[in-house]
Structure formats: structure tokens, C-alpha cells
Amino acid sequence: xxxxxxxxxxxxxxxxxxxxxxxxLLSSALIAAVFLHVRPQYRIGVSRAIWLHPSAKLDYxxxxxxxxxxxxxxxxxxxxxxxxxxxxxxxxxxxxxxHLGHTLIVAxxxxxxxxxxxxxxxWLHRWLHSVPFLWRLHRVHHSAEVxxxxxxxxxxxxxxxxxxxxxxxxxxxxxxxFITLFGARIGVAEFLGANALVALFNLAGANLRHSHLPLRxxxxxxxxxxxxxxxQLHHAIGTTYTNxxxxxxxxxxxxxxxxxxxxxxxxxxxxxxxxxxxxxFFEPFTLEKKDEQNPxxx
Amino acid sequence: xxxxxGSMALLLMLGGCMGDNAYDGENGLIGTPGTTVTLEGALASxxxxxxxxxxxxxxxxxxxxxxxxxxxxLSALREAWRDMARAWKRVEALYxxxxxxxxxxxxxxxxxxxxxxxxxxxxxxxxxxxQSGDLxxxxxxxxxxxxxxxxxxxxxDGNLTERERGAAAVMLAHLQSNYAQIEQFYVQNGxxxxxxxxxxxxxxxxxxxxxxxxxxxxxxAGLVVKYKDNxxxxxxxxxxxxxxxxxxxxxxxxxxxxxxxxxSQIAASASAAPQAEAITTAITGALSMIDAFDAPxxxxxxxxxxxxxxxxxxxxxxxxTALIAALNYTQKIIEADGD
Ligand SMILES: [Zn+2]
Ligand SMILES: [Zn+2]
Numbered sequence: 001x002x003x004x005x006x007x008x009x010x011x012x013x014x015x016x017x018x019x020x021x022x023x024x025l026l027s028s029a030l031i032a033a034v035f036l037h038v039r040p041q042y043r044i045g046v047s048r049a050i051w052l053h054p055s056a057k058l059d060y061x062x063x064x065x066x067x068x069x070x071x072x073x074x075x076x077x078x079x080x081x082x083x084x085x086x087x088x089x090x091x092x093x094x095x096x097x098x099h100l101g102h103t104l105i106v107a108x109x110x111x112x113x114x115x116x117x118x119x120x121x122x123w124l125h126r127w128l129h130s131v132p133f134l135w136r137l138h139r140v141h142h143s144a145e146v147x148x149x150x151x152x153x154x155x156x157x158x159x160x161x162x163x164x165x166x167x168x169x170x171x172x173x174x175x176x177x178f179i180t181l182f183g184a185r186i187g188v189a190e191f192l193g194a195n196a197l198v199a200l201f202n203l204a205g206a207n208l209r210h211s212h213l214p215l216r217x218x219x220x221x222x223x224x225x226x227x228x229x230x231x232q233l234h235h236a237i238g239t240t241y242t243n244x245x246x247x248x249x250x251x252x253x254x255x256x257x258x259x260x261x262x263x264x265x266x267x268x269x270x271x272x273x274x275x276x277x278x279x280x281f282f283e284p285f286t287l288e289k290k291d292e293q294n295p296x297x298x
Numbered sequence: 299x300x301x302x303x304g305s306m307a308l309l310l311m312l313g314g315c316m317g318d319n320a321y322d323g324e325n326g327l328i329g330t331p332g333t334t335v336t337l338e339g340a341l342a343s344x345x346x347x348x349x350x351x352x353x354x355x356x357x358x359x360x361x362x363x364x365x366x367x368x369x370x371x372l373s374a375l376r377e378a379w380r381d382m383a384r385a386w387k388r389v390e391a392l393y394x395x396x397x398x399x400x401x402x403x404x405x406x407x408x409x410x411x412x413x414x415x416x417x418x419x420x421x422x423x424x425x426x427x428x429q430s431g432d433l434x435x436x437x438x439x440x441x442x443x444x445x446x447x448x449x450x451x452x453x454x455d456g457n458l459t460e461r462e463r464g465a466a467a468v469m470l471a472h473l474q475s476n477y478a479q480i481e482q483f484y485v486q487n488g489x490x491x492x493x494x495x496x497x498x499x500x501x502x503x504x505x506x507x508x509x510x511x512x513x514x515x516x517x518x519a520g521l522v523v524k525y526k527d528n529x530x531x532x533x534x535x536x537x538x539x540x541x542x543x544x545x546x547x548x549x550x551x552x553x554x555x556x557x558x559x560x561x562s563q564i565a566a567s568a569s570a571a572p573q574a575e576a577i578t579t580a581i582t583g584a585l586s587m588i589d590a591f592d593a594p595x596x597x598x599x600x601x602x603x604x605x606x607x608x609x610x611x612x613x614x615x616x617x618x619t620a621l622i623a624a625l626n627y628t629q630k631i632i633e634a635d636g637d
Contacts, residue, residue, distance in 0.1 A: 019635065074634055082623035089619055094508045097501050102494045125637050141636055155636030164634030175626060184500035184622045187493050231637075246637060 009067025009153075016193040019152050019206060023192060028149070028207035035213055045212030054275070055145040062280055063150045069157050078164045084172020089179045097183035105182050110189040112174045114197040115248070120170040122251035124162060125244040134159075136284040142270035143280075144210075147235060151210040156284060201247040210235075214263040222260050225249055233259055236266035336567055340560035341495045345488025347559045349392060352552070353481040356385040360474045367467050372458045375466070379452050380541055382473075386410070386445055387548035391506040392556060395483050397498045402483055408476045411444035412535050413513050420538075423450055427461055433468050443472035446536075453539040496564055496625070503553060504618045510549050511611035514542065519604040529599035540594035546607075547588050553614075554581050570624035577621060580614040 012018040013025070036043055050056065100108075128138035140156040155163075178186045191199040208215050208228035217227040226245045234243040242259030245252045252258035274280045363378040370378075390410060395402035407414060419441055426436045437443050448469045451462050458466075489495040513535075516522035520529035534542035557578050565574035587607045595604065 070634060078634065082620070082626065085623045085626075086616070086620055089623075090616065094504070094615070096505065102491075102497070121637065138636075152635065152637075159636050160634040163636055167634065175623065179619060179622055183497065183504060184618075184625070185494065185497035186622070186626065187497070188626070244637075 009063055012067070016199065017195075019202060020149055021192075021194075021202065024202040025149065025207055027203045028205050028211075031205040031215065032208060032211070032213055035215055042213055050146050050212055051148065053146040055143075056148050056150075058274070058277070058280070059144060059148060059150045059154050061277055063153045065277060066153055066155070066157065066160070070160060074157065074160055074164060078161070079168040079172075081168045081171035081175060084168050085175035085179060088173055088176025092176065092180040095180065097185065098181050100182065102185060102187070105178075105185055106187045106189050109174070109178050109182075109186045110195060110197060112178070113171055113188065113195060116174050117167065117170045118246045118248045119251060120166045121163075121246040122244050122248075122255075124166045125246075126255075126257070128159065128162075129241060129244070133284075134162075139270045139272050140274060140280050140284065142235060142240065143272050143274040144235070145269045147210040147212060147232065147268055149207040149210055152207075154280070156280070158284075197247075214266075216263065219260065222249060223253070226252075229263060230260065232266055232268075233261065235268045237269060240270070337492050337496070337564055338490060340564045341489040341492075341499070344499065344556055344560040345484070345490075348552070348555045349394070349488060350481075350484040352385065352388045352392065352555075353477070353484045356382070356389050356477050357474075357481050359385040360470060360477055364467075364470055364474070367463060367470060372452065372456075375458065376452050376539070379448060380539070380544060383445060383449070383536065383539075383541055384544055384548045387545045388552040388555075389480060391510075391549040391552040392502060393480075394489060394498050394502045395480060395487070397502070398487055398489075399483065402479070405476050405479060408440050409445055409473055411441040411446040413509075419444075419447060420450055420454070423447055423454075423465075427451075427459070427465065430461075433461070433464050437465060437468050437472075440472075443469045445473060448473070449536060449539050449541075496561075499556065499561065500618060500622060503556065504615060506549060506553070507611055507615040507618060510546060511608055511615060514546060514549075515604060515608045515611065518542075518599050519601075519608065520599070521605060521608050531596040531599040534596050534599070537596050540596045543588055543591055543595045547585065550581050550585050550588070554578070554585075557581070565621060565625070568625050570621055573617065573621040573624040577614065577617045580610065580617050584610045584614060 012020050013022050015021055016023075032046065036046070044050075125138075128134045137156040137159050140159070141151070141154050144151045144154055175186070189196040194202075204225075205215055205228055209226075209231035211228065211232075214229040214232060215227060216222065216229045217225055221227070222230060226243060226247060226249045230243045230245075230249065233239045239259055242257050243249070243252055244257055249258055249260075272283065274283055359378070359382040363375070363382050366375045366378045386409065390406055393406055395405070411419060422439075422442060426433075426442065429436060437447075441447065448466060451466050451469065452458065489499055512522050517525050518529065518531060518533035518537075520527050525533065531537055535545050536542045557574065562571075562574040562578065565571060584607065587603065587610055590603065591601075595601070
């Protein structure tokens, strides 16, 4: 039974580590409700025209299929963070653990996992835009003409593998270093059963990143965190080369890709159309006439 | 917009705290809700069945030796010392008291001079035995009253002079007062605090496995950088009494006892049963390798079986680290999403 749910991707709703865990969806819905109450002009953003747009319908179908592929093909073969951690720990060798208070160790480890993972996420995402072949894969995500929470999962399986490797390496290296420093006394601060910082990020309306509600955090917070509207700017034609960040906007700021702006109407999409499931999977491998590169960068 | 956020955050905090997985700083390591009781129970059982029992056994082995020192033949004293050494190695292998209380940090160094304070110990003792002054004054340094000093006193040659017998009594009194503190400590304290308690315990096991491998095996056999290709049986822990294998066995048996009295159970409750199984198998393997020696290990530090034993303890150490990684939360997520 659970396996059947796994295959349909419905287990994501019950997994606190996943973006569409029911509580995160609920928090985003509540934030959206308040937002729309204050800014009723954006109600069009949650209309049937958006939910039932062909691009959205394609997202829903793709979600089921890609969940199946991930559960059946990618997850079983994926390099695990603990294997990487063991390797790193072995390479660093044994030393007597440092004596720090447990709360401090947990705080440091939780924060390091979050920050390092967010950093590697930024760079992988940036390369997905700047390396021509990777951009063809990542265009699968950007060809969405309307955005909804499931657009998050509209990602080519090869990109999934890259993100999975990135996670295993980041979490594995951090964990290996922390095991070397503190041994078995490491632990993650959890909230709702996930890394507390990941949970807070998701609760802060992460599902509105892929939506038509231009929720901003305000200039001060956007100096540090990527707001839903900032990710929408990343999906918008003309500003795709900005705001690669996941949760933190620090990387965009440091590496010159930050784009903070007042809310304006945006048009989403990429320089390619994907109208079918087959196109999403196979178009990246087909020969193209000329625009193999991101025309915005080229 | 900011006010929207403030009220939302408050609402969600309240909602979050109602979840059964809310972080309480205790059971973050063990992901499954409702295992806190089992975890505390398992730690309590390790504390009472192993830590406390071993401390009691150590005290009673010292009492037996104390009675033997009064009158018994040297051979009986030697046997009693071996029993006490075995009991001490168990206690030392699982010595978490220093992590639980600052006041308990110095005790192992008071008892044991192996690898820390045994330079010139034998010459020092020879001088003291040759003198005639008050033994309690002559044996003022901790290492001259250590279990290693006592070993030398009983095994340095084939007989025990009255002065040596007197020295043995002084040494044992010193050891007994340290043992008493350990026992007293474990009467009142044990492993607890969920995740933190498990962390302290596993750290100790890894430390013990590491020192067994590097100090007790690798250095004498010339397998570590410091003594690379320079095997010397005199570097074995109890070279004087040829009891080093006995000490290794006691360490491993202590590890085995911890696994069976609760740690395997803790691992299983955190979906790390295979890792616990690998540890148990590595311990059993090492014990049978030790059993395969039909002569004291000190007879030949170049025996190829020592290298195999070293590798086996290395595997044990790695398996403990694998247990940490498995208990840890990261491996259960495969974050293979995009952006
Ligand atoms: Zn992108
Ligand atoms: Zn996106």
C-alpha cells in the first residue's frame, strides 16, 4: 500500500522532508489566503485558467511519472550521504572528539547542513543555466508557462540525479567532518520531523515560489532570503539569469546575480515549448537549429 | 506584508508543536516517534547491567587480590592480578564517567599507566625495591601505584620479596580507592538523555576500538606510523605478565556486552539493525582471532595473525562510524529535486 503511494508520488504529502508535505501546502495556502485578502487584484493568480492551463496539466502528469522514475530508478542507485560521510571520516582519520555542549553541536551541524546545501544548490542551479547542455535539461523546468507547487517537480530526471549527487556530497562532507570533530554526539535540530531550518523555509511559503502570487519578504529580508517573488523573477522571461538561490539570497548577492525589484507583471517560460510528456523527457536530446544556449546569456 | 508574515509564523509555530515529531532536543537522532522510552530504557539497562556490574566486579576482584597479598603464594597473586586486570579493562573500555562528570576525568590515568606514564617505570620501581625507606612515601607518584606497576611487582622475576609484597599492598590500596570512586559514581549516575547518552556511549566505544587497534596491537606489531616496521613485543600492554591477549579479549567482551544489553536494540529502533549486526559480527570475529593464538602474543610480535587482528579491529571501528551515520538523519533523505 505504501509502495503504491510511493509510486504515485502521494507519499510526498506525508513526508516532512518534501516540499509538498501537507503542512507546508497548508501554510502556503494560509499565507496565500491572507495575501489575497490584502491584495485582491491577484485573485486571477489562483483561477481555473491557471490551475487548468495545459502547462499545469502537464506538470501534474509529469509529477506522477517522475515520482515513479525517482522511486524505481534513481533512489535505489543514488549515492548516499552516509557513504560520503564515512569516506570523508575515513580520510580524515580518528581524533578524540571535541568537548562542546550538545546543544551547540546540534545547532552548528543543523546550520552547516542547511548553509552548505543551499550553497551547492546555488552553484548547481547556476551551472544548469550557463552550461549549454545542462541548460537544455533545465529548460524542462523553465518551459512551464504557468507556475504551481508541482512545477517544483517538473525537472528532467538527469537534473534530479545531479541534484541528488549534490545533496549526497554536501550533506556527506558536512556529516563526515562533524563526525570527525564530535563523533556520535552530532544531531539535527528537527521541527515537524525535518531539519528545523528546512521546515521553517518550507513553512514560510516555499510553495508560493511556483505560483502567480508575487509575495515579497520586504527589502531587508530579501537581502538574506529568496522570497517567492524572487524565484518568480527567475522564471520570468528577461530575468532568468538572476536569483538562482534556494533559501538564501546571500549567494546571489555575493556572486552578482541578485535581482530584487518591486512587483511588476511577469511572463513565465523559456525559449522552447514542451507540450507533451515525451517532449519533456526527450526534447533535450533532439538536435536543434541554433538556440542551444540560453539566448539571454549568449 | 511583514505583518502577514508575523501572524502566520506564530500560527505555524503553534501548529508545529502539536506534531509528535516536534524537536525536544532529546530524540532527534531516533526519528521514529514514541521510541524515547525504549531509548532511555536501553541506556538504563546498559548502565545497570554493564557499567555498574563491571564496576562491582572490579571492586570484588581487587578485594580478592587484597586477601591474596596478605599471605598467598606468588602464583595465586598473579592469578588474582590477571582477574583484576581483566575486570579493569572492561571498565576502562566503557569508561563514560569522564564524559558525564568533570570530577571523574583523572581516574583512568590514576589506575593505568599504559601509553601515558610508563617511561622508566620499571627502572624506577627497581630502585624503590632496592631501597629501604617508607614505601608509602617512595611510591608517591601515581604511575608507581598503577596497575602496570603492580604487574611489574608481581611478574618482574620469579619471587616476591617482603618489600615487594609491601609495595603491592600500597599499590592495591591506591587502585582500590580509585575503583571505589568509579563504583560510587555508577551507583548514582548512568547514561541518559536520549540522543546525547547514545552519542557519549558510541564515542567511547569508538575511542576504545581505536586505542585497542593502535596502542594495544599496532604499536607493538609495528603497524602504526610511529613504530612503522619496528615490531617490539615489549610495547604490548601487559608484556611483563604476557597478559596482553587477555586484556584485548576483555575489551572486546565489554563491547559485546554493551551491544547485547541495549545498543543493538537502540540501533534497531532507528532502522540501523544492519549496522549493529555488522558491529556484533566484527566483535565475534575478533574474539575468535584472539582465541586462535595458542601462545602469548608477546612471543612473536611479527606473527602475521596480529596484522589480521589489527585489520579486524579497524573494521570494528569503521562499523561504529557507520552506525553513527545510519543513526543520523541525513541518510534517510534523498533530496533529488530541482529548483
Ligand atoms: Zn533555473
Ligand atoms: Zn523554479
